[in-house]
Amino acid sequence: MKPVRLRMTAFGPYGNTEDVAFDDLCGHKLFLICGPTGAGKTSLLDAMTFALYGEASSLNRDPSHIRSHHAERLTPTRVELDFDIGDTRYRVVRQPAWDRPKKRGPGTTTEPTQAELHERSGGHFRTIASRPNDVLARVTEIMGMSAKEFREIILLPQGEFRRFLEAKPDERESILETLFHTSFYARIARSLKTSANKQEKMLQALSDKLAGVHQGAGVETTEDLQKAIHTGNITAETLQTEVAACEQKAEFARTALETAKHDAAQIAERDRAVESADLLEATALHMQARQVTLLRARDALAIADLVSHHDVRFDAVSRAALDLDATAAELDTARKQKEQAEAVRLQQEALGKTRQDLDARVWEAEKLFNPRDQLVELEVLRQKKHRELEAATDAHIGLQRKHTAIERKSLELGEALARERKLGETADQLSHEVERANATLEQLRELDTEKRAHAELEREWQQANEAVGTGARLQANASHRVAELERAWVAGQAALLASNLEAGEPCPVCGSTLHPRPADEVANMEAPNEAELDASRARVRELETLQMQRHTVEARLHAERKAKQARIETLRLGLESMADRDIAELTANLAELQSQHDSAARARKRALQLENNLTQINTDRTTLRVAIDNAAAAASNAQASAAVIDARITEMEKLVPPELRSPGELEKLLKSTRDAAAAMRKDLLESRERAEATAQRAAAALAALEHTQKHVEREAELEDAARCDLERALRSRDFADRAAWARACLTQEQAEEVNEELQKYNEAVAAARDRLARAQAAARGLRPPDIKALQAWAQESATTLETIRKRYLAALARLDQLQNALRLTHELGEQQQQAEGRWRELCHLADVLSGKNQRKLSFQRFVLAGLFDDVLAAASHRLKIMSRSRYHLRQDDTFKRGGQQGGLNLVVDDAYTGSSRPVSTLSGGESFLAALALALGLSDVVQNYSGGIHLDALFIDEGFGSLDPEALDLAIRALTDLQTGGRMVGIISHVPELQERIPARIEISPTPSGSTVQVVIG
């Protein structure tokens, strides 16, 4: 198996999808899988193992934890491995069962395990298994090994590489058995064993059978059997002689009995013959009588014809008489019927008048049709007219009412109008007043405003005044200050000058040489400098300016004030007395006036409206009047026409009786009347017909009667003739009358019977005579023997004979039985021998092949040992390199315990000590090298074995850390050598040295979102 490409999604530490393309190793067969601890190095191998078998790379790793914690919630864990077996490329995809978040709703749903196996043919992949169980089975088949073997041979898992090295021989056997397909050898041993067991059973069965045979024969051993046979023979002979004697005796007795019986029979016969002859005599008379009967019968037969002929005639006559009676009866009936029918007919004829009446009624009824129809129409019309009349009347009344209402309304409106008009007249006046009030109010308001403004101005002016005052004060102060400062400065200057004064020196100011009171130094301290002076002067000037401004402001304000005052006066004048009125009051008044004015105006408007309304109403009234008139006219019209209709109706009603007025009544009457008439006519016709028919029948009956009478006469004649003939014949044959003739008749069978009887009798008589004659002859001179005694004797001898015979036969039978048994015994003995021989062979062979032999080596083990030798040779070759010829691996049974099976025990020869020791005594590093050598050796041999599995790749998970630097060098050299064999070797190791020594690497880097994989060369 050589991996080509591995793709892992959400697997172990790989959160996303990571691709490892082994092709990227660019032909480097030896490569390193490196990365920090926990990055996912072993997980890479887990992924491969999982993809193939659904299991982890070592038993310590739980496959249910393979789902990556870094995985997206909706991403399933999935591993895909493309690999080559020989020339065929396969792809296995496996997705373990996982809890997927539901697409709808909370919670998860479990997706089951999925697996697929594809095989590449012709450039694309086709699926060859698609259920996890099938995939596992197929993978195991094409890999040639199960997951367990995979972990021990192709993948040496971390910490477990020693498994195969240190395995017990039985385990080793099972692994090698799988790899080299040697199970045949184990099975053949088992098959032989099974056969041996079967054979043993067969042997046992034979033995049992033999025992059975002996038992059946009633003996214990074969010897007894033979003795019994001998005895039996003798007994049989003796019995045979006895039998012969008895037979003779019996025969004699029998013969005597026979003879006696014969004699007795003869005598008996003679007696019987006599008896029968006598019997026959007794019946002779009876026989004669029978003869006579027969003769008479013959006679009767002769005239039978005549008798029958007469009978026929007699019957005919009777029949004819009957006919006659019948015919007469018929005639009678026919006559009666005729009379009845005639009577009916006459009745019917008599009803002529009624019929006429009926016809007249029909005609009458027909006449009424027209008037009735008219009546109906008129009725309808009348209804209509009445309704119209009603309607017209109603309309009229309604209109009148309306009119009344309108009148009333008109009056009302008139009154309202008058009112409103009055109100409206005041409107104009009010509006004037409103205007005036408005104007006054305006003025007042203005005055008020002016007053306020004036007050404001006053205030401002006051302020300005004050400001001017203040300003003046400030100014004064400032001027004082300036003066002070000047004085001070002067003083200072003076002081300064004074300070420089020398007595006798002229003062710079006045020139005096006397300085009585020089300026004070103290004042000098407060002397301002030029700057300060200037500043205060400036301040004064400033203030002046300000003061001027203030004055200006004040003046302005004053002027304004004055103006305002003037204005106010003007306004006051304008208002006169109103000037002092309250604005609020005035405003209220104005409002009042305004409202009054408004209502007046509204009243005016309403008046107009009312006028309009009134006009309208009057118009309406007029219209209404007209309508009323029309309505009245209509009503009277309607009435008139109604009256007309009524008159007509009355007329019609005279014609038609009330019960016939409604539609259908007349029709019914007409129909019934017509029907009655028709019925009557029918009756009449019927009665006529019936009368005719009956008359005819009566005539026919009369004719029949006459005919029949003639027939009767004829028949009587014939009968008479026949009677005469018969009487004649009877007399000639001596028959008294017909009854006697009848008595003498015999049927054919009866006659024959009698005949036979007679014949038999005759014969019997003849025979009896013969018999008698013979019997007498035979029994002459014989005497009756004593049968009983002879019988008893014969019986006795027969019984004895029987007994002896039985005994003899029994003895023979027994002899036979014993001889059979002997024969069987011989046969079985032979079979036993054969079977035993075979069994022994089978047992021996089975045992030998199963390992029960001197060397305690089974067949399979033997074969495997040979193979294992090859493996060890290859392994030792490598180990030689890695241990520099110190160690050599070998099969040896020296260290096995006594009862264990031999073969497949592994020891290591140590050149340093010259002795061998079990492999478990190697140190950690040494055992790693040995295990590695063994794995390599195993894969070498399996590769070459025909039909063997392809072990094109080997993976080693750690173990190099246990090697010292030299050993590491040797191991690396050994692995590097492997590359020439075309085998891929992948190493997982954290040993830093390896990273420097092995250029082709698969580097695994952990990141916060899962690990990533990268192939690096160099």
Added chain:
Amino acid sequence: MSGNIRHALVHEIGACVRIFHTSDWHVGRSLYGTSLLSDQAELLAELVRIAADEQPDVVLIAGDIYDRAVPSHAAVDLLDETLHNLVIKNGLPCILIAGNHDSGERLAFSSRLLARESLHVIGRPSSSPKPIVLSDTHGPVYFFGLPYASPGEVREAMGNDSINDHQTAMTSAMNSVRAASPHGARSVVLAHTFVTGAKASESERPLVGGLASVERRTFDGVSYAALGHLHRPQTIHDERIRYAGSLMRYAFSEADQDKSVSMVEIDLAGEVTVREIPLTAKRDLRCLSGSLQQVLGAAALDPRYLDYLEITLTDTKPVFDAMRRLREHYPNVLHIRRAETELDTTSTVRRDLSRMDDRELLNDFYQHVVGLPLSSAQRSLYDEHAVDLRSKWSSGDDP
């Protein structure tokens, strides 16, 4: 650094430049599990003494300084001491390059600082190697160090994708060396590689990365190529290209090699003269052979009984506890070998099982466990069952 030429300390040299060429010290190596550090310490002390006597202008160590990429602390101490003695105590400038056993990056730690004290360590390949310049009375001599690197590393360093093996890597490096050395001037290159035509020894670790050998004409254009990697001191074709050889014998197959350091003189014309100065180890690697009795007998008379020995026992019968007994007399026996013949005896004759059929196997098996041949009755009995089983098996019954 601007320009191609780095002015390190320029040393004054005598008439012609004298070079002390050594390589492959493999400090910290062990052999058959025994550490050789004490021997290496002695030999390195010897080397320092020789160097102190010879007073060369420069000491060249052409790679494989350490035995491993991460050496033990004792090894580091030893190297530290040795270099200190060479450079500081004796004032000898040293140029050393990394070999395939060294980790170039680790070795080059503080190389810039060290360069100030005339210890030039070149651990990594560079696209433009800068020479160390020493001058003698005739003029400057340019020394270029080309440390060992995998072709991949060289490819990256040079930025040249066509480098995929050691030949192309070395060619490319030498091109830049030639470009960097002024025309007509003397130049010396240190390299750690395998040159075609050279003799390899057992103790060398093979180079990885494509074609591992380099043509000797790659080194045309320099006055002298001081090579390391092969443990046998040898020149390739002429004195210009030379391997100094390893510090001591590192494998028993090298027992016949004499180890040495090389004193090389290059005059103005570029003529090279080489003188080998032997190195003698207190404990040599030697091979003995004979029967156990013989060897044990000879032990008493062997003056060099402390040597590291590989003993080949020629006994045909088994010998027990050979190692212990030998070590009683030769304390430093490292390895015992047995003569080849014994190793092939196994309990059964090797067969090509794939070609034998089961009946033959049965024969052999029976003979082996019972000691008698199979009778024909037994054979037919077996055949019966075998036929039956085979037909069942081939019809796909699960075994």
